[in-house]
Amino acid sequence: SVMPEKIDYVFKVVVIGDSAVGKTQILSRFTKNEFCFDSKSTIGVEFQTRTVTIKSKLIKAQIWDTAGQERYRAVTSAYYRGALGAMVVYDVTKRQSFDHVARWVEELRAHADNSIVIMLIGNKADLVELRAVPTEDALEFAEDQGLFFAETSALNGDNVDKAFFQLLEEIYGVI
Ligand code: GDP
Numbered sequence: 157s158v159m160p161e162k163i164d165y166v167f168k169v170v171v172i173g174d175s176a177v178g179k180t181q182i183l184s185r186f187t188k189n190e191f192c193f194d195s196k197s198t199i200g201v202e203f204q205t206r207t208v209t210i211k212s213k214l215i216k217a218q219i220w221d222t223a224g225q226e227r228y229r230a231v232t233s234a235y236y237r238g239a240l241g242a243m244v245v246y247d248v249t250k251r252q253s254f255d256h257v258a259r260w261v262e263e264l265r266a267h268a269d270n271s272i273v274i275m276l277i278g279n280k281a282d283l284v285e286l287r288a289v290p291t292e293d294a295l296e297f298a299e300d301q302g303l304f305f306a307e308t309s310a311l312n313g314d315n316v317d318k319a320f321f322q323l324l325e326e327i328y329g330v331i
């Protein structure tokens with residue numbers, strides 16, 4: 157029989173951002189390669205995991221979802237505790253969700269470790285006709301704030317794995 161492989165590291169990653177930007181679907185795409193068309197705001201599931209290989213190490217990504225606590229300042233500090241990485245998600249078709257990104261980053265800086273790796277994610281990039289946030293605006297903000305940046309579609313899967321792998325590799329580089 158094959159020996160079970162041993163996990164080298166567990167990386168806690170938190171996903172934050174306004175309600176309905178697609179946080180739960182991004183997580184579902186990365187951990188199960190699924191998109192759920194009739195998703196309700198699921199309460200109770202704290203995190204999902206996926207184990208990946210990075211630089212020959214077996215890394216279990218433990219990815220936390222806010223599950224309906226997205227109101228400003230409603231996310232408790234326990235949620236951020238021990239997080240090595242964060243995805244701050246906005247919806248490229250909703251300008252307001254991008255305008256709120258600064259608040260979410262502030263929340264992270266207040267509650268999470270200083271060394272946390274932050275990636276800004278513009279989701280729903282498949283909705284080309286409805287785009288309200290130009291890529292350049294987000295890129296400029298990300299550069300200003302020292303964040304990594306990607307545009308994704310949880311619906312068709314574009315860039316989701318790539319963004320997570322980049323984040324996990326960056327975390328591996330700083331631990
Ligand atoms: P959350 O509140 O941030 O967790 O958002 P959800 O993951 O529940 O998604 C909110 C809504 O946006 C749902 O109706 C999803 O089907 C839809 N959605 C999520 N991601 C995408 C995407 O990449 N593209 C499109 N077109 N719709 C998406």
Ligand code: MG
Nearest residue numbers: 179180197223
């Ligand atoms: Mg959700």
